[in-house]
Amino acid sequence: MTRGRIGVVGAGVAGSSAAWHLTRAGYDVEVFEQYDAGHDQGSSHGSSRIFRLAYPHPTYVALAVRALLEWRRLEEEVGSPLLDLTGAIDHGPADALEPVHAALRAAGQRVEYWSGQDVADRWPGLRVDTTALHHPDAGRLHADRAVAALQTAATGRGARLRFRTPVRRLLVRADGRVDLKTDDSAYVVDQVVVAPGAWAAGSLLDGLVHLPPLRVTQEQPVHFAAQDPLSWPSFIHHGGAGLPAGGGTYGLGSVDGVKVGFHAVGHRVEVPEERDRSIDEIALQKVKAYARQWLPGVDADRASAQTCLYTLTPDHDFIADRRGPVTVLAGFSGHGFKFGSVLGALAVDLIEGREPLPVFSLDRQSLKTVVTKGS
Ligand SMILES: Cc1cc2nc3c(=O)[nH]c(=O)nc-3n(C[C@H](O)[C@H](O)[C@H](O)COP(=O)(O)OP(=O)(O)OC[C@H]3O[C@@H](n4cnc5c(N)ncnc54)[C@H](O)[C@@H]3O)c2cc1C
Known part of the structure; x- marks a missing residue:
């Protein structure tokens, strides 16, 4: 006897997490994904993502602490390692580091200030010209393996995953349930979780959920050849490469080399499936120039770039409401992956009538201001 039938639209990290948590909570779950398993059209593909607890906001710190436990639980459930904690360095202006330090301390998490020399002694591949924050409970997730693990764990608990099955229409029926239409079938579910990544900016939710304006961008991280890339910490250079505070440069070791990217600088994409996936040479040269100046441990001439989509909310906080x-899980604004192991738990809470976390609510003030301005 299940607690109800839930449709999940999208099998990126958010939808796959929803499937895992919903099956754990006893629901009958059917997942619909428009592409194949492991596809590279959206936001969750590739070999690595940063995991870190370090955020200036207590909600994110608490969620990341929970995510760490859930990643470990998932590793046990599927019997495969997903998360490597190699530590993290934040560097840049003191006013960017202080709130992160304060939030980690307030949550009782490990963090300390290091000098540039301390960083060079531990990780000579990184150059730091300010004080840095070192936090050990950070590192990298293997992205493709993590999504596959969420799907394996969900199907192991009874979820049905339908790949190459785009959902064309959602309709709330008079009885409160939802008609879900694909190209060749119609389903009736008690509730639906829509986790569509960049496709949230499309029309599927029209008339059902009023979303704030979402900006989809094509980002272009670069992998550099390096000695022993898996020993690298993850790092954030706040305001690095002359980017404004709030932006910056991120990096981490991966099986493909040391990955480096500028946060949220990519060009706007109107229709995700029609995006131009070609490499922007000028943007690539800028990341190489950054590597020459700040990353003595990489070979800046041996580099390869990939593209991937961000879905940015106006305030860069998530939507889980x-x-x-x-229920909508969307707008992960280029920093959602690390929470992938708990995003589905947020969906379970919402489905069961609990309030959204205020920072992720569609009613939050920071969205209203922008929505009013924009409309
Ligand atoms: C270059 C880059 C680097 C990043 N680095 C980090 C990092 O270091 N740390 C971090 O925490 N986060 C990082 N992120 C962000 C993180 O990867 C994303 O926030 C996360 O992957 C978003 O997942 P999602 O499930 O919302 O979207 P997606 O993975 O795009 O999944 C959405 C899915 O829904 C499917 N879909 C959409 N519409 C339909 C429909 N109508 N019917 C059926 N299926 C549908 C799509 O095909 C897709 O598979 C990075 C992102 C990028 C692009």
Whole structure:
């Protein structure tokens, strides 16, 4: 006897997490994904993502602490390693580091200030010209393996995953349930979780959920050849490469080399499936120039770039909220992956009638201001 039938739209990290948590909570789950398993059209593909607890906001710190436990639980459930904690360095202006330090301390998490020399002694491949924050409970997730693990764990608990099955239409019925239409079938579910990544900016939710304006961008991280890339910490250079505070440069070791990217600088994409996936040479040269100046441990001439989509909300905070039988997990603004092991738990809370976390609510003030301005 299940607690209800839930449709999940999208099998990126958010939808796959929803499937895992919903099956754990006893729901009958059917997942619909428009592409194949492991596809590279959206936001969750590739060999690595940063995991870190370090955020200036207590909600994110608490969620990341929970995510760490859930990644470990998932590793046990599927019997495969997903998360490597190699530590992290934040560097840049003191006013960017202080709130992160304060939030980690307030949450009782490990963090300390290091000098540039301390960083060079431990990781000579990184150059730091300010004080740095070192926090050990950070590192990298293997992205493709993590999504596959969420799907394996969900199917092991009874979820049905339908790949190459785009959901074309959602309709709330008079009885409060949801009609879900694909190209060749129609399903009736009690509630639906919509986790569509960049496709949230499309029309699927029209008339069901009023979303804030979402900006989809094509980002272009670069992998550099390096000695022993897996020993690298993850790092954030706040305001690095002359980017404004709030932006910056991120990096981490991976099986493909040391990955480096500028946060949220990519060009706007109107229709995700029609995006130009070609490499922007000028943007590539800028990341190489950054590597020459700040990353003595990489070979800046041996580099390869990939593209991937960000879905940015106006305030760069996530959307995890519900309207009637429609729960939305979206707008992860280029920093959602690390929370992938708990995003589905947020969906379970919403489906069961609990309030959204205020920072992720569709009613939050920071969205209203922008929505009013923009409309
Ligand atoms: C270059 C880059 C680097 C990043 N680095 C980090 C990092 O270091 N740390 C971190 O925490 N985060 C990072 N992120 C962000 C993180 O990867 C994303 O926030 C996360 O992957 C978003 O997952 P998602 O499930 O919302 O979207 P997606 O992975 O795009 O999944 C959405 C899925 O929904 C499917 N879909 C959409 N519409 C339909 C429909 N109608 N029917 C059926 N299926 C549908 C899509 O095909 C897709 O598979 C990075 C992102 C990028 C692009």
